[in-house]
Amino acid sequence: MSLSKELVAASATPIILSILAENENYGYSIIRKVDELSGGEMQWSDGMLYPVLHRLEKQGLIKSKWGKSETGRRRKYYKLEIKGKKTLVEEKRKWNVINTTLESLWKQTKPLI
């Protein structure tokens, strides 16, 4: 099963903001985490992730800074800003609306064999 481009694009912002809400993080690690959490169903490419990260930074939701990895290599880390925290609350509300609607619909219909 592959998710549509639109679904992946729409869910990118809340997913990234949620991951950064736990801890500051860097690009490659975000991709691995999404792969893990989605059971392998969502494999983001760098071509998809980095433009989103840069857009979110331009909007002031996250902030980047260069740091060092465990091996001493240069790495760009992102952390959630206050504006991002507020946006995340909004995103959770929006997705809950969709979630609740679908759940109640699927509860009503007979299970598909």
Place this chain on the structure above:
Amino acid sequence: MEANKTFNLKDALDVWRISMYEKNICEKETLDELESHILDAMDELIDCGHSQKEAFSIAINNLGNSDSLAKEFKLNFSFHWIVKLYRNIYRVLSTKNLKFYHPRKLIVGGCFAIIIALPFRYIVASPYLAVSSAVSPEVPEGSRVFVYYLSQQFKVGDIVVFKLEDNKELLGRVLKLDDLNSMVTVGRNRENHKTIKIKSILGKVIVTFR
């Protein structure tokens, strides 16, 4: 004897960077971040048992569609230089405590004139002085007009500037249009009507100053 040369990571990364430049992804910070991503991916692949060379190939192959990346960064880049240029010019011109005729201001002002004003006057529009009353009362004698060079269509009653065989530039009133033959009849006060090719019309008068 080794079949292949020893893999040099630094060389391989340099070649990759060049391929990025060719796709118009040139910002250092962006490329540094992507390189760091490649190295992170390689670490994991090497942990799984791949050689450095294999890890590099796999990591590069797994890089997403660079076309969308290129488009994204190209967009930013295109506006970037315009914004930078504008900011630099503004900064120079608005520096306080510069004498009015400070060379830096004159140079920037002069460049503006050359780059913007001159082409505008040659290509788009230019002022003219009506030395006679040939198109009075629309254009009184001694008034200035702005002539717009880029109009393709003319209508009866327009005031235009046209050129005769002797290269004289004259003002005239459009009296008749002959689209079939691309000819226009223009009139001037106290003169015979002239029928000229549409091509001899340089432009249309768009505004008159007394």
